[in-house]
Amino acid sequence: MALTLEPASAGTPRHDLVKGLFIDGRSVDPGPRALMNITAPRDGTTIAQVIEASAEDVDRAVASADAAFRSKEWRGMSVRTRARLVNKLADVMEAHLDELFELETLNNGRPVRETRAQLARVPDLFRYNAGLAMARRDDVIPVEGDYLTYARRLPVGVVANVTPFNHPLLIACRNLAPTFASGCTTVVKPSEYTPLTTLRLAEIFSEAGLPPGVFNVLTGPGAVTGRALSEHPGIRKLVLTGGTEAGRRAGAAAAGNFARQTLELGGKTPVVVFDDFDLDQAVNYAAFGAFVGAGQTCVCAARHIVQRSIYDAFVEKLAAKAKAIAVGDPFDATTQMGPVISERQRARVLDFARIGLEEGARLVAGGRVPPALEGSHGFYVEPTVFADVDPRMRIFQEEVFGPFTVVTPFDTEDDAVRIANDSPYGLAAAVRTRDIARAHRVADRIEAGIVWINDHHRVDAASPWGGFKLSGIGREFGKEAFDAYFDVKAVMVNVGDQPFDWFDMSAPTQRLN
DSSP states (O other): OOOOOOOOOSSSOOTTSEEOOEETTEEOOOOSOOEEEEEOTTTOOEEEEEEOOOHHHHHHHHHHHHHHHHSHHHHTOOHHHHHHHHHHHHHHHHHTHHHHHHHHHHHHOOOHHHHHHHHTTTHHHHHHHHHHHHHOOOOEEOOSSSEEEEEEEEEOOEEEEEOOSSSHHHHHHHHHHHHHHHTOEEEEEOOSSOOHHHHHHHHHHHHTTOOTTSEEEOOSOIIIIIHHHHTOTTOSEEEEESOHHHHHHHHHHHHTTTOEEEEEOOOOEEEEEOTTSOHHHHHHHHHHHHHGGGGOSTTOEEEEEEEHHHHHHHHHHHHHHHHHSOBOOTTSTTOSBOOOSOHHHHHHHHHHHHHHHHHTOEEEEOOSOOGGGTTSOSOOOOOEEEESOOTTSHHHHSOOOSSEEEEEEESSHHHHHHHHHOSSEESEEEEEOSOHHHHHHHHHHSOOSEEEESOOSOOOTTSOBOOEETTEESOBSHHHHHHTTEEEEEEEEEOOOOOOOTTOTTSOOOOOO
């Protein structure tokens, strides 16, 4: 059943709808503070209000995380005890999934079917990282001479985790899991659009026994709260998922304090479709890749590069598929695509539809607000497909971040690779072919950190996730992500028993350092 929250009245917010920050294991009393409205994309109503965190709030949260990191309770916890706790968090989250997916659907507008499917996999992120913590071994390094040399891996400290609106819990948790399993602590700044499930998860984890200060949550706009957190000298690692410009600004701020960084940024995913692949299946994957989450994913199938021999048929079938997608209330069981996150985002999608027409591309589906939903006050837009798109067009080059995809033809494999790589981004790509040699060959030549062959959007806790070029640095998921939460300390022990005096000029020189 959908949550039924009434909008707060202007001027005098109801306190049952006002959410405080979460610092040092408890919610902060909102008091007479500046507040932000949280809006339901389905109908534009205010479903909650949250505090606009100040620089002083950021200081408090970072101080709390730093104190927890240095505490005997957290830092002195054995690996096995920590792994048991992280596994317990997975179990507790799983027990609250019904509440969480309903709240997330309310907050970000993704259909219940999508949200339920996505969140059901999130607890395993904690179990996987608990397993990595148990399996981790420090290295003994063979060096010249009578020395025992080994590496110690020590948790880096306080992690700033800045998350987006499109997958609030999934993206928060893909960093919370290695944070907790490694022994780090965190301050999370969720999107100003979608903070509700992150705040609720902090409460759930605190009730489950996560020590105070290990998991703090700050709400507020990116330009204020996000900036203050990114440039704070107390953080030792910045993890951010968002647009390339936001990543550039936050990364530069964090670099001033030499904090390490993992940045998953923009994308313009190319999908190369060869004529040996089943056409209907290619269209089904195209619609899934482009329109799941209302296209609001960094790996949205944004550029379909289709072999000319099947191009016209592909365009016709994809246009028909897009027009048949049921757009509507995310809590309606018949809805296949929900709204975008805000009126601003809808205006961006519609603006790109206008740009596509002005550039001379052929609009074959969408490009408008669904007529039946014009009076709903929700942020709905039709799945949009442009054909006959030249790679030099803006709609081919720029990220839209909505239910918007383009189609362009190619003739040869070399043409397909060249067109696919004609982008400043390199997060993800996909290849559709039944030729196994060609699949591997093309995947190897495409400049992207993630390549799906005959699939799309698939993720796994064990598989590294991240991009090339302007799509960011570092990796999430997998052993690569877990290892990035540690500093490495080399320890060299002289196990010999030879006399040594460098300044004895009669002794033979036996070492240079």
